[in-house]
Amino acid sequence: MITLIVNVSGVLLMAAIVWWFWLYRPGLxxxxxxxGIVQITVANGVYSPDHISVPVNHPTTLRFLRKDSSACASTVIFEELGISAELPLGEAKEVVITPVAPGHYSFSCPMKMYRGSLEVKDE
Ligand SMILES: [Cu+2]
Known part of the structure; x- marks a missing residue:
């Protein structure tokens, strides 16, 4: 019985990993x-929302609220924009971005467990 439970949970875990890394696509x-503010919650391994659309050449405030106490979640990195910010636990932290070129940008924690995408649109 124990073996069965272990096997079933193993399969479920693998399914979850496959879903997370290959199948999951953010919604709207x-x-x-x-x-000009977007509120983003950092909890349970996900940025909510994790897909954000902002206008080009316009300052947008991303207001992060971290509820995950793990150390890795405490930094958010916008690689292509050259921005990195520390997110205090349980306190809103505002990151102001003014992207100058339309396109798709990513943001993540240092180990890329938390991942989000930023879509910069022409007006
Ligand atoms: Cu991480």
Whole structure:
């Protein structure tokens, strides 16, 4: 019985890994509110929302709220934009970005367990 449970949970875990790394695609992109702010929660291995759409050449405030106490989640990196920020636990941290070129950019924690995408759109 124990073996069965271990096997079943192993299969479920593998299915979850496959889903997370290969099948999962973020849904509709979140957009800044009327004053140019997007709230992003950092918890349980995901940025919510993890797909954000922002206008080009416009300052957008990404307001991160980290609820995950693991050390790796405490840094968010926008590789292509050359931005990295420390996220204090349980406190909002604002990262202001003004992307100058349309395209797709990524953001993640240092080990890339937390991953998000930023879509910069022409107006
Ligand atoms: Cu990480």
């Amino acid at each position: 992109a979140a957009q800044p509110d009327a004053v």
